[in-house]
Amino acid sequence: MGILNPSALPFLSLLGLLVLIYLRERWRTRIAVPALFLWMQVKEDKVRVRRFLPSVLFLAQALLLLLLIAGLLHPYRPVTVTETRGDRWILVVDVSASMQAREGRTRRFELALDQARQVVKALGPLDEAMLISVATRPQLVSGFTTDHRQLLHLLETLRPLDTGTNLSLGVELALAQRDRQGRQAKIHVFTDLPRSALDLPEAQIRDLAYHRVGKSDDNLAIAALHLYQNPFQNYSQAQAYVLVRNYAYRPKGAVLTVLLNDKPIFRRDFSLPARELVSFSVKGFDGPGKLVARLEPEDALAVDNQALAWLAERTQRRLVLVSPVKSLREELERVSNSIPGLSLTALTPETFTPTALNEQDIVLFHQFVPSTTVPANSLYVFPPPDNPLFPVVAEAADLHILDWREGHEILQNLQYVEALPLKQARVLALPSWAQVLISSRTRGGEVPLALTGEKDGHRVVCLAFDLGKGNLTNSDNLTLLLLFLNTLRWLLPHDPMAPLLVSSGETFFLPAGVTPDSLHLTSPGGVEKVVDTGSVDVDQVGEYRLAGSRYRATLYANLFDEAESDIGRREDDDAKPILVSEARPPQELSHTVPEEFGRWLYYGAALLLLIEWLYALWRYRRTSES
Amino acid sequence: MSITDPAFLKRLDRLRLPVRTARGYRPGETPIPRTSQPWGIEFESYKDYTPGDDFRYVDWNAVGRLDQLLVKTFTAEREIPFHLFLDTSASMGAPAVDHKFAFATDLVAALSYVVLINNNTLRVVALSSPEKGQRPFLSLPFLRHRSQFLRVQPFLEGLTPAGKTYLRETVRAYIEQTKEPGVAVVVSDFLTEPPQYEEALVFLKARGYEVKALHILGAAELDPTRLFRRGKLYDVEDQSERWISLTQANLQRYREVLQAHLDAVQQFCHRHQILYARASTASSLATVMTEELPRAGLLALR
Numbered sequence: 001m002g003i004l005n006p007s008a009l010p011f012l013s014l015l016g017l018l019v020l021i022y023l024r025e026r027w028r029t030r031i032a033v034p035a036l037f038l039w040m041q042v043k044e045d046k047v048r049v050r051r052f053l054p055s056v057l058f059l060a061q062a063l064l065l066l067l068l069i070a071g072l073l074h075p076y077r078p079v080t081v082t083e084t085r086g087d088r089w090i091l092v093v094d095v096s097a098s099m100q101a102r103e104g105r106t107r108r109f110e111l112a113l114d115q116a117r118q119v120v121k122a123l124g125p126l127d128e129a130m131l132i133s134v135a136t137r138p139q140l141v142s143g144f145t146t147d148h149r150q151l152l153h154l155l156e157t158l159r160p161l162d163t164g165t166n167l168s169l170g171v172e173l174a175l176a177q178r179d180r181q182g183r184q185a186k187i188h189v190f191t192d193l194p195r196s197a198l199d200l201p202e203a204q205i206r207d208l209a210y211h212r213v214g215k216s217d218d219n220l221a222i223a224a225l226h227l228y229q230n231p232f233q234n235y236s237q238a239q240a241y242v243l244v245r246n247y248a249y250r251p252k253g254a255v256l257t258v259l260l261n262d263k264p265i266f267r268r269d270f271s272l273p274a275r276e277l278v279s280f281s282v283k284g285f286d287g288p289g290k291l292v293a294r295l296e297p298e299d300a301l302a303v304d305n306q307a308l309a310w311l312a313e314r315t316q317r318r319l320v321l322v323s324p325v326k327s328l329r330e331e332l333e334r335v336s337n338s339i340p341g342l343s344l345t346a347l348t349p350e351t352f353t354p355t356a357l358n359e360q361d362i363v364l365f366h367q368f369v370p371s372t373t374v375p376a377n378s379l380y381v382f383p384p385p386d387n388p389l390f391p392v393v394a395e396a397a398d399l400h401i402l403d404w405r406e407g408h409e410i411l412q413n414l415q416y417v418e419a420l421p422l423k424q425a426r427v428l429a430l431p432s433w434a435q436v437l438i439s440s441r442t443r444g445g446e447v448p449l450a451l452t453g454e455k456d457g458h459r460v461v462c463l464a465f466d467l468g469k470g471n472l473t474n475s476d477n478l479t480l481l482l483l484f485l486n487t488l489r490w491l492l493p494h495d496p497m498a499p500l501l502v503s504s505g506e507t508f509f510l511p512a513g514v515t516p517d518s519l520h521l522t523s524p525g526g527v528e529k530v531v532d533t534g535s536v537d538v539d540q541v542g543e544y545r546l547a548g549s550r551y552r553a554t555l556y557a558n559l560f561d562e563a564e565s566d567i568g569r570r571e572d573d574d575a576k577p578i579l580v581s582e583a584r585p586p587q588e589l590s591h592t593v594p595e596e597f598g599r600w601l602y603y604g605a606a607l608l609l610l611i612e613w614l615y616a617l618w619r620y621r622r623t624s625e626s
Numbered sequence: 627m628s629i630t631d632p633a634f635l636k637r638l639d640r641l642r643l644p645v646r647t648a649r650g651y652r653p654g655e656t657p658i659p660r661t662s663q664p665w666g667i668e669f670e671s672y673k674d675y676t677p678g679d680d681f682r683y684v685d686w687n688a689v690g691r692l693d694q695l696l697v698k699t700f701t702a703e704r705e706i707p708f709h710l711f712l713d714t715s716a717s718m719g720a721p722a723v724d725h726k727f728a729f730a731t732d733l734v735a736a737l738s739y740v741v742l743i744n745n746n747t748l749r750v751v752a753l754s755s756p757e758k759g760q761r762p763f764l765s766l767p768f769l770r771h772r773s774q775f776l777r778v779q780p781f782l783e784g785l786t787p788a789g790k791t792y793l794r795e796t797v798r799a800y801i802e803q804t805k806e807p808g809v810a811v812v813v814s815d816f817l818t819e820p821p822q823y824e825e826a827l828v829f830l831k832a833r834g835y836e837v838k839a840l841h842i843l844g845a846a847e848l849d850p851t852r853l854f855r856r857g858k859l860y861d862v863e864d865q866s867e868r869w870i871s872l873t874q875a876n877l878q879r880y881r882e883v884l885q886a887h888l889d890a891v892q893q894f895c896h897r898h899q900i901l902y903a904r905a906s907t908a909s910s911l912a913t914v915m916t917e918e919l920p921r922a923g924l925l926a927l928r
Contacts, residue, residue: 034717035817036861
């Protein structure tokens, strides 16, 4: 005997409540008699009446309550059952990119599937098997089933993906499922990775049936494609680097071709020694567009022979400074002169009109806030009191930076945020649309020193402190200069048509505010499907297109994964093939299972309630008749 | 069986309330024992002829045998005024399960019917509580014919039990206003201190009423286990409280006290030649009217 739901035990306190209700009722209830003088000679009960004395009705109600609570506790009694059943098996199949590697006339994946099929065919009729596929994440393809035909069908539906692998996670999932329901399952792993690649304790993986496939090391891969083009550079100033690595254990020759909008702009024959890498620089592009690096001829693994990048067309960016301070204008002129793609237009608050701006401008309002919002991304520095956008609560001096939003783009490469000069700052009330980027603290509470946000569709940054009074370009204020340049970079308008670079195996999340309504995804293979969640699993290399009524985007997916490209994997620790043994005959097993009987208690409670009701009815009728 | 049931009324038609000492001045149908008159139906005795006697009542057979003029005399039959007193104190309404007051009003109604069908005059008097300036009693005027029975029922239905028991004060107030004594039937639970009911009954006797006491008992009074096992009892008249646990000893003690009270009421009535009868709500109205009260002498067959 035992209980499965001890969390219902506190309900037993309701019995105390029932006793209290009875006691209260007793004290409250008086019995009317025609004359008390007849009772005056009867001994008054000083103690017993005040004590709780259960009545039949109380006992019935307490029993009813006990039955209900006992039912809630899910009581059980152990029952020994004997059943005939087979063994359990878990098949873990690696479907990562390296499984696409050619091995002679076939692929590693087909070799692994062959072995998996042999295991399934050797299962006894009552044997149950589970199927798990593993790429970047494990996926349960089928739970335990005795339908071996279905399992074979599911094996046929598996395809290798253009992603890395996290085999350890897949094996962990299998290990978690291994001892379910007290029955131990045998785990078979089908992969091209060595057993040593599993990041699991040896004790856990000792009993794995590890089917390793693949011997070939014939792979030359594009290990990286870097395109250096900062936000102020146009395509002609950009420079691309293609890193090629030979993963074979012998020298290999190949041809690297770089195409810009499908037009070859770079071609190089080369030969690489075993396990060596080489970098190629490509520059002097004559236009923006899609950049493709391709290796020929094809080797054992084709997925890493191509990489994509996007060469953006950047026009001259204008920084519009609106400031009453002349010294800042001179400082910014020095800064803009050192940035080729940036020009400065300086205005005073009196000469500023919002119509002079366009969408591609960045506006810097220094000690000035216009009465209306401007149609461009803007930076507000040291806003004056009584401005309409950032309510100034107080002035503060000699503040120290206490906290900042780690990882924000504006704070990139800022190693010493605390070094910002903060002799004087304005204490701002945080607008509802803004978030704190850098904060300090005074006696009155947290003080925002830098705010970011989006207002009326434009990015806004506000610095509550001044830009160091003519010392922006001073080497002592390097942190401030970096913060300023990072802010300008963050405020640069984003080109909505520029493709987004992702790694194969990643999940691409739709931007905030974009709903997947009528959004279609076209994969690199040309297959189109409807996006019904807020994310897209990128599992192929190449170009993805997202198209909807209100959102369009292009994704360039590359696979730069050394673990996948290095298909040779010489750590050959377990190359011995595993022989698939004949299935064992079904076993008769006796085991103890809990048999719940809570529902009988509920039935008893219902019966008791019925009896009480009938008794009450009988009493009522008897009273009425008398 | 209710008071409006024709079958029950037919059974009441055969009953009368016997009278022993009460007198009436108007001719009626109620025989008055030990009182004669020179005409009538029921022969009582002979008397010597005196001039002026009606010759029709001379017993000529006796004259022939005894050679003496003897005149027959008959039992006097009079119209007797009946006063039915109903105690309407709060104790008559408790405990509620007994429906004692409803039982008492039904009894008064049935007795009223019996009085009226015997061509006697009837006055129903509700003895209420004179507290807070209320009238000490409510009553109907004298009713004389069975057809006026229809006035009794609405009067009784308008009564509710309330207040303390003031039998002494209310009876005294009544008899001071009423000049025609007759038969007084006091219907009460007599659950009050002895001076209250004793003085009330003695007042009536002293004023020449033939007094009959009808003691109403509730079933739960006789057997309190029907009412409770333990709990806080309170007196409906003075609101005093007492915690009682109905153990066997306590139950025995209560029964002794109750029996002593009943005996005290009964012995007082016997001492003062007051007819005493009990009616329990455990019995039906028909049983009380046709069996128990005739057995006690309060009713008789016509």
